[in-house]
Amino acid sequence: MISKQEAAAAVRSAKAELGITWAQLAEAVGRPVAWTTSALLGQQPMSEAEADAAATLLDLDSEVSAALRSQPARGALDAAVPTDPTIYRFYEVVQVYGPTLKELIHEEFGDGIMSAINFRFDVQRVPDPAGDRVVVTLDGKFLPYQW
Amino acid sequence: MISKQEAAAAVRSAKAELGITWAQLAEAVGRPVAWTTSALLGQQPMSEAEADAAATLLDLDSEVSAALRSQPARGALDAAVPTDPTIYRFYEVVQVYGPTLKELIHEEFGDGIMSAINFRFDVQRVPDPAGDRVVVTLDGKFLPYQW
Amino acid sequence: MISKQEAAAAVRSAKAELGITWAQLAEAVGRPVAWTTSALLGQQPMSEAEADAAATLLDLDSEVSAALRSQPARGALDAAVPTDPTIYRFYEVVQVYGPTLKELIHEEFGDGIMSAINFRFDVQRVPDPAGDRVVVTLDGKFLPYQW
Amino acid sequence: MISKQEAAAAVRSAKAELGITWAQLAEAVGRPVAWTTSALLGQQPMSEAEADAAATLLDLDSEVSAALRSQPARGALDAAVPTDPTIYRFYEVVQVYGPTLKELIHEEFGDGIMSAINFRFDVQRVPDPAGDRVVVTLDGKFLPYQW
Amino acid sequence: MISKQEAAAAVRSAKAELGITWAQLAEAVGRPVAWTTSALLGQQPMSEAEADAAATLLDLDSEVSAALRSQPARGALDAAVPTDPTIYRFYEVVQVYGPTLKELIHEEFGDGIMSAINFRFDVQRVPDPAGDRVVVTLDGKFLPYQW
Amino acid sequence: MISKQEAAAAVRSAKAELGITWAQLAEAVGRPVAWTTSALLGQQPMSEAEADAAATLLDLDSEVSAALRSQPARGALDAAVPTDPTIYRFYEVVQVYGPTLKELIHEEFGDGIMSAINFRFDVQRVPDPAGDRVVVTLDGKFLPYQW
Amino acid sequence: MISKQEAAAAVRSAKAELGITWAQLAEAVGRPVAWTTSALLGQQPMSEAEADAAATLLDLDSEVSAALRSQPARGALDAAVPTDPTIYRFYEVVQVYGPTLKELIHEEFGDGIMSAINFRFDVQRVPDPAGDRVVVTLDGKFLPYQW
Amino acid sequence: MISKQEAAAAVRSAKAELGITWAQLAEAVGRPVAWTTSALLGQQPMSEAEADAAATLLDLDSEVSAALRSQPARGALDAAVPTDPTIYRFYEVVQVYGPTLKELIHEEFGDGIMSAINFRFDVQRVPDPAGDRVVVTLDGKFLPYQW
Amino acid sequence: MISKQEAAAAVRSAKAELGITWAQLAEAVGRPVAWTTSALLGQQPMSEAEADAAATLLDLDSEVSAALRSQPARGALDAAVPTDPTIYRFYEVVQVYGPTLKELIHEEFGDGIMSAINFRFDVQRVPDPAGDRVVVTLDGKFLPYQW
Amino acid sequence: MISKQEAAAAVRSAKAELGITWAQLAEAVGRPVAWTTSALLGQQPMSEAEADAAATLLDLDSEVSAALRSQPARGALDAAVPTDPTIYRFYEVVQVYGPTLKELIHEEFGDGIMSAINFRFDVQRVPDPAGDRVVVTLDGKFLPYQW
Structure with a gap:
């Protein structure tokens, strides 16, 4: 199984290539856009249906979908004080x-x-x-x- | 002149002793409550009128008022990651x-x-x-x- | 008003001199011993009755009592990784x-x-x-x- | 030999795919669930029997089993202050x-x-x-x- | 899609091999030299035309161009205090x-x-x-x- | 002798009370305003004439003037990453x-x-x-x- | 009550002035020299008899003795990596x-x-x-x- | 040439698989066990004879032996404060x-x-x-x- | 192009295998030994002639030579406080x-x-x-x- | 007894006021100038004669002299990475x-x-x-x- 970080990278790539928005992904997943975005960036566990809907829209395989469903170790900053x-x-x-x-x-x-x-x-x-x-x-x- | 941190401590003490709220202070100062609170905690410079209004309500002397008007070095956390x-x-x-x-x-x-x-x-x-x-x-x- | 840290130091000193236990303090305060201890160490706000009961038993003045009632900025470690x-x-x-x-x-x-x-x-x-x-x-x- | 961290990742993946619980793993291993979980996450050395029981249930190969038996360098947080x-x-x-x-x-x-x-x-x-x-x-x- | 860091490394390599300057790249891209340099080092998103102009001059493929167009997570120092x-x-x-x-x-x-x-x-x-x-x-x- | 930090605090206080600007101080001192400001904040050693000119304008005593002339240990941030x-x-x-x-x-x-x-x-x-x-x-x- | 750190400073001063050794202090206290030294430096709680014996030999008052008996918050380095x-x-x-x-x-x-x-x-x-x-x-x- | 860290990992793996002790390795190497262990963990340079003796007993190839002979950059903790x-x-x-x-x-x-x-x-x-x-x-x- | 760190590792390996000294490398390069060593460890940019002389003596390919000529991001310690x-x-x-x-x-x-x-x-x-x-x-x- | 840091501050003040150089202090003390300077800055223990010679030249009292003779806790930087x-x-x-x-x-x-x-x-x-x-x-x- 790939990690949630690798899945998030795959999501970003596919989203950029296909020109899909977070709002469209949220609609496909059926959840609010902020929740959906954080889930696709690896900070929430998705249900099977939610993960599959996102993976289908982004044309990603089942390995990504499995990672999106797994329980995250939350925390998204590389350093205690963010640089971006x-x-x-x-x-x-x-x-x-x-x-x-x-x-x-x-x-x-x-x-x-x-x-x-x-x-x-x-x-x-x-x-x-x-x-x-x-x-x-x-x-x-x-x-x-x-x- | 006392520091803004010392002024903030004096504000907290007087506020607790007199039973005054941040909302009442904001009303006296004539600014929104969030701004007023951050100013009295040392994160904003007040005008003379604002500082005097707060000092009067809290029965604090002109040294506190002078500190409240001075330009802050902003940043209110003791550590990069807050503990409270x-x-x-x-x-x-x-x-x-x-x-x-x-x-x-x-x-x-x-x-x-x-x-x-x-x-x-x-x-x-x-x-x-x-x-x-x-x-x-x-x-x-x-x-x-x-x- | 003295700080909660100064109040905690006064509590420790008086407690040691008078040979009073945390359990006795908890009984006087009327709260569980773990809560009472954390409050007297500056990590909880006490009610007036609680603070006065503790101050009376420890023979401490009203300034300590006032500090015990004030809202704490919680966090009791000197460093991110404790040394004790x-x-x-x-x-x-x-x-x-x-x-x-x-x-x-x-x-x-x-x-x-x-x-x-x-x-x-x-x-x-x-x-x-x-x-x-x-x-x-x-x-x-x-x-x-x-x- | 793979590392205990790689073994832990393999355990998590297999556990998720097969829908096995930590409680079931603990039963197979014959140890309390908290101990078993920490061992499978790489924080305890397992006996040969324990490691093999876990590997069998999870359908993992002998390399994982060998890693589970090795002596851990304990400490499971990525940073001094955990972010999750x-x-x-x-x-x-x-x-x-x-x-x-x-x-x-x-x-x-x-x-x-x-x-x-x-x-x-x-x-x-x-x-x-x-x-x-x-x-x-x-x-x-x-x-x-x-x- | 490769990361912006990988794209920046590819840019540096090609630039050194071909003996092209940042000023020449800026001219090709049609933006100021400081902006162009920071963009090619991964700190700005380029437009498609800008990214393609740079990739063409450096003889780099479309994967680099895609990375140069993506939104950066800004911050270019390896440590809080730079060592260089x-x-x-x-x-x-x-x-x-x-x-x-x-x-x-x-x-x-x-x-x-x-x-x-x-x-x-x-x-x-x-x-x-x-x-x-x-x-x-x-x-x-x-x-x-x-x- | 007081420290350069204490002298800087005295300078700030007197400057605020008397309503004097850094530009006026620079003129009195006879140096550029950026240099003068950094010197009065404790990051440069002043000559005797410069320190005395500043102290006179700010109505500060000779102890401050002595501190302004002493060699600084430079570095003005409280933390590696500034919070202001x-x-x-x-x-x-x-x-x-x-x-x-x-x-x-x-x-x-x-x-x-x-x-x-x-x-x-x-x-x-x-x-x-x-x-x-x-x-x-x-x-x-x-x-x-x-x- | 003074802190254990202040008591340790008083011990060091008196010891230096009177020319007493840690070995002599250990003999007076009746404990091994390493334990006695660490206790007088504030890392162990002494019994009343031990603290009084040390205080008497060093001609220090009862406040120091009380501090030596109190429970330490252990950890004697100023930084995670010692500089001495x-x-x-x-x-x-x-x-x-x-x-x-x-x-x-x-x-x-x-x-x-x-x-x-x-x-x-x-x-x-x-x-x-x-x-x-x-x-x-x-x-x-x-x-x-x-x- | 592999690094000393990679050599140390190879040593640990082979040692575990073959059931050889540090004491046996020290005997083969002809040095005290503490020195031998630290050398095989990458903190000392071995002589050619010592490295070969260890590699032979552990059935490791000449690349490991070469790494064991190289000059170490000493320091074996992952963090300033060890977690194990x-x-x-x-x-x-x-x-x-x-x-x-x-x-x-x-x-x-x-x-x-x-x-x-x-x-x-x-x-x-x-x-x-x-x-x-x-x-x-x-x-x-x-x-x-x-x- | 390989990085200067990879080039430095290649230099160390070849130097150890061939039994060449830093002094010999400095002589071949025609620069002082301290400068030459720091350049081969990745902290200085070499000229083409210097890099080629070193690569030739060490029997390394042109990719290493290219890396040795590139501009370094200086700073050679893994941590703020060195452990070696x-x-x-x-x-x-x-x-x-x-x-x-x-x-x-x-x-x-x-x-x-x-x-x-x-x-x-x-x-x-x-x-x-x-x-x-x-x-x-x-x-x-x-x-x-x-x- | 005052601390070595306080003694060092007193030394710096007196030295500045009296216009005495480190070289003159070294001559009075009878030791090399670098050693003498580091000792007067609190990083070496002086003998009684050395401390008295320095204190006499600087017109400082016996408390400073006692501090100069005491054993230092060495380390003179405020932070791991110096800012000056x-x-x-x-x-x-x-x-x-x-x-x-x-x-x-x-x-x-x-x-x-x-x-x-x-x-x-x-x-x-x-x-x-x-x-x-x-x-x-x-x-x-x-x-x-x-x-």
């Missing part, structure tokens, strides 16, 4: 605004966290005359510290 | 979903980034029968790679 | 058995995690003729990956 | 509760450690109306500091 | 003069950054009787902190 | 364009470096209808590898 | 000969470790015409891996 | 007792080090009714600081 | 005597550096009845800080 | 030429090291029409690997 600027900006948000996020969560909800497991997110384009905006909505269940 | 669980979950989102965010931004906007400078965010509580949800909206201007 | 041998052995368990724990959780529960937030633990002494045993029970809610 | 969320939560327990574990061991046993060598652990599912719980029991011999 | 002396000197400038750059930007523009996205740079040779000088002009749009 | 966004963008330029800078220097000059010792830089504001630009000119003597 | 050459040589032995030590222990004892808890060591001077030798004897109980 | 528990315990000894070793060497010999170059060590099994003991004797020439 | 004892001792000199070297350079020359670019070094054996000495002469042009 | 450019260049020499130094030592002396303990060094100014040169002579006893 598009990803780094999100790290910068955590660096600069992390304690602010913590304060606001505690003020509204009390002691606890936003779950990153019971969690979904979405990326939207919001038109703006001063330049369109990337709006990322992180949406996780509040989990109170509970002994 | 409430903050770590946001780092985990970057670790697990960073490349997914990158792909979706590129698909929608082309090569570029979500600015973390021309940027605002907001934390909302969304009621949910299965447990209320923390919804964080990150909203930054798209900046295309442009030579 | 008693703590290191738990890190070693994660180093050697981390992927095994992951496999067994996935086999029994499916894709997800043991929560470290909705979580409690306990340390027991189990007599054994070959040498008594330390039995640590980690007990966290299962959280399935859920989009 | 299921494993990270155990690291978080050490980060947040490490000094508490140390205090409770010292209070009950005196100066010493829980052995991670004379050690076993177990993962159980405990039904709970508020959501089933992962209960991990770490059970190690107490070793007093002894000069 | 020619590159290290730029890191040294950031180490020694980083806070000075920050002060001067803030004094002239107010709180904000020089964009590294809406950004271009150029390397010039400036004759000097005491030894010719390397003059690097970094030119990025000012982005004010804007909530 | 204004400074990070320069690190990002090195991360993304370091090998490109190296190639262009080698193509133009042959094997060698841009000196960071026989070196000056300047920050300019260049008006632009699409948003003013920060233009940083790094200007260092070329040093060929010479055995 | 006398200590580094022992790290070098682990770097160069670590796997050899592992092989020889496994060959003689089977899978397991030399305990660093049930452990003692000794430093001897062995005369040698080619230069006297430092002989360090590490003596730890063998602990077999035992599930 | 058997090796980690020696690191722990340095962490906890490093400064003690330094003090005892200085007290007995004056300022200097135990050489790790003019150095030998030995591993012995010492029977003990409370559990046999691993006794490691480190034996290095004292080198005084000498200008 | 022969190389570590030079790092130790920098660790222990770095600030002393800095003071002595500043006292003699004023503020500036010893160039590592306009630089040569040499290794000599100096006979000494107490044991021959390694004498390394580092010889770099002084570069004054010059704005 | 004057010191960094020596690190760069190790980075770029470390393996070359190793090869040349092995070719001339066989397997072994240049001692950094039985070691002295010297900094000389060598006039050169193309710019004076810093010549650093490192001179250490060769220590062969000897079991």
Whole structure:
């Protein structure tokens, strides 16, 4: 069986060659686009139907499909601090605004966290005359510290 | 002049003793609550009026106010990987979903980034029968790679 | 207001001088001993009644009590890899058995995690003729990956 | 001879293809499931009988069996701080509760450690109306500091 | 599809064998030399025409061209601190003069950054009787902190 | 004698209180503004006349002046990778364009470096209808590898 | 109560001023010299009698004695890799000969470790015409891996 | 020529398959067992006779023998802090007792080090009714600081 | 084209097999032995004549020669702190005597550096009845800080 | 007793105020200038006479003298990789030429090291029409690997 990283590379190649979008893949798979993308990049286990739908659309063989179904060892950065600027900006948000996020969560909800497991997110384009905006909505269940 | 970190500690102490909320501070300062909180934690420079409004409400002296107005050296984490669980979950989102965010931004906007400078965010509580949800909206201007 | 770290140091000193145990502190506070110990070491926020009960038993002033009630920035290790041998052995368990724990959780529960937030633990002494045993029970809610 | 890491990859692949569980492997091997899993992931040396039983059930050749019997260089994390969320939560327990574990061991046993060598652990599912719980029991011999 | 790193290695090899300069490649590609060089080293996505022009001049096949067109994961250093002396000197400038750059930007523009996205740079040779000088002009749009 | 870091803090405080600019300080000192700023931030040794001119303008005592004249241990970042966004963008330029800078220097000059010792830089504001630009000119003597 | 590190500093100072040796301290304390030294450097908890004997000989007050009795957070290096050459040589032995030590222990004892808890060591001077030798004897109980 | 690491892997494989011990290899080579083991693991250069004796006993070809004779780049740990528990315990000894070793060497010999170059060590099994003991004797020439 | 690292490995292999010394290679190349060695280890670009002379003496093909001529990405250590004892001792000199070297350079020359670019070094054996000495002469042009 | 670091700071301050050179201090102390400088910077233990001579010349009190006589914990860099450019260049020499130094030592002396303990060094100014040169002579006893 090939690894999920090798499967992700195969997905990227086929997607580029065939000119297929993540949105089209998500539609074929029947899941939200953010989830589908993260699954095809190796961060989620797919069901057999989901993996086969993606593999079929991308014209990839069953070995890729098997890898897409396997349980991931999650974590997609090569280093503790990401070097790619598009990803780094999100790290910068955590660096600069992390304690602010913590304060606001505690003020509204009390002691606890936003779950990153019971969690979904979405990326939207919001038109703006001063330049369109990337709006990322992180949406996780509040989990109170509970002994 | 005291440092912005010392000013932030004084703000936290006074806020806890007086039972004042970040929302009340934001109202006094006249800025959004997320911005106000990050400024009072030492990550933004305040105007004189803003700093004085906060210092007055918290009954803090002019030394704190001066520190709140000074230009910050931004970056609020003690280590490259945050240890506090409430903050770590946001780092985990970057670790697990960073490349997914990158792909979706590129698909929608082309090569570029979500600015973390021309940027605002907001934390909302969304009621949910299965447990209320923390919804964080990150909203930054798209900046295309442009030579 | 003193910091939670300074409060923890004051707690340790007073506890040693007065010969009080964590179990006695837990009884005075009215919470489990593991929770009470972690709170007095600065990793949990106490209620006013809890903090006052501990401060009274340890003959510490209200400044310590205020610090014990404040919201912690959690994380108690000085380095990413702990150097103290008693703590290191738990890190070693994660180093050697981390992927095994992951496999067994996935086999029994499916894709997800043991929560470290909705979580409690306990340390027991189990007599054994070959040498008594330390039995640590980690007990966290299962959280399935859920989009 | 292939490495233990290559053998572990072969085990995972075959296990996924054949739909065999760790529990079934443990039964075939005749050892507890946690031990068996860690051995098949390359963290324990197996006896010839144990390795052959696993290899037979998984339909793997003698090269894998030889690797499973060899002495491991233990340590299963790619980085000092694990990135996979299921494993990270155990690291978080050490980060947040490490000094508490140390205090409770010292209070009950005196100066010493829980052995991670004379050690076993177990993962159980405990039904709970508020959501089933992962209960991990770490059970190690107490070793007093002894000069 | 080969990776952008493999494509960059192929570019370097062909360039050395054929004795072609970065300036000639830039002319063929029709973009500034600094941009072209960074693109051929794998840090920018090229258009089909640009990639084909470069591949033709270097006598490389379409697989290289495809890789040159793909979206890069940017970041070109092997370690956080570069070891090559020619590159290290730029890191040294950031180490020694980083806070000075920050002060001067803030004094002239107010709180904000020089964009590294809406950004271009150029390397010039400036004759000097005491030894010719390397003059690097970094030119990025000012982005004010804007909530 | 106070340290250069303490002197730099005193300079920043006095400068903020008195509303003096780096440009005014440079004029008083009689050196370029970038050099003056880096010297007052502790990265250059000043002459007695330079240090006294700065101290006088800022109304600081002779202890500060002595510190400004002492030989610095250079290096102004708290971590290998800077966390402040204004400074990070320069690190990002090195991360993304370091090998490109190296190639262009080698193509133009042959094997060698841009000196960071026989070196000056300047920050300019260049008006632009699409948003003013920060233009940083790094200007260092070329040093060929010479055995 | 002062910290064990402060107590260790006080011990070193008094020892140097009074010209007392570790051997004399060990005799007063009634324990082996290696144990006594490590305890006075803050790596072992002393009994009341031991701490008082050391404090009396060194003419130190009861605060030091209290610190010497407290439970240590062990770990005496400032960095993961020690910089002092006398200590580094022992790290070098682990770097160069670590796997050899592992092989020889496994060959003689089977899978397991030399305990660093049930452990003692000794430093001897062995005369040698080619230069006297430092002989360090590490003596730890063998602990077999035992599930 | 294969690398010393590849030769070491070949040695381990052949040794395991043929059931040969390090002691038997040392006898064949005619050197102490600790030296022989470290040499076969790639940390010492062997003479031609020594390498051939080992290769013959292990039935390995001349390429392995050539690698065993080559000069090593010493250092056998994958990370600064070893993860394997058997090796980690020696690191722990340095962490906890490093400064003690330094003090005892200085007290007995004056300022200097135990050489790790003019150095030998030995591993012995010492029977003990409370559990046999691993006794490691480190034996290095004292080198005084000498200008 | 093979990499400079692969070329260096080929050089080492051929050199060992043919019993050729660095001094002989330097003579064939017509450059000092230290420069020649560093070039053949991949840290300098050779001229065509130099690379061919070395390749001919070592009986290596033109691919190696091409790699030896290419521009190196310099930096030869696998880690920030070298693990090989022969190389570590030079790092130790920098660790222990770095600030002393800095003071002595500043006292003699004023503020500036010893160039590592306009630089040569040499290794000599100096006979000494107490044991021959390694004498390394580092010889770099002084570069004054010059704005 | 003050620490050696505090003593070094006092030495630097007094030296700057009184305008005394390292060479004058070395003459007063009666030792080579490099040794004297490193000792006054806290990296060597001085004899009572040496420490008193330095303290008298610098008009410092007996507390400084006591600190200068105490045994140092050696290691003078704040980080594994030095940031000060004057010191960094020596690190760069190790980075770029470390393996070359190793090869040349092995070719001339066989397997072994240049001692950094039985070691002295010297900094000389060598006039050169193309710019004076810093010549650093490192001179250490060769220590062969000897079991």
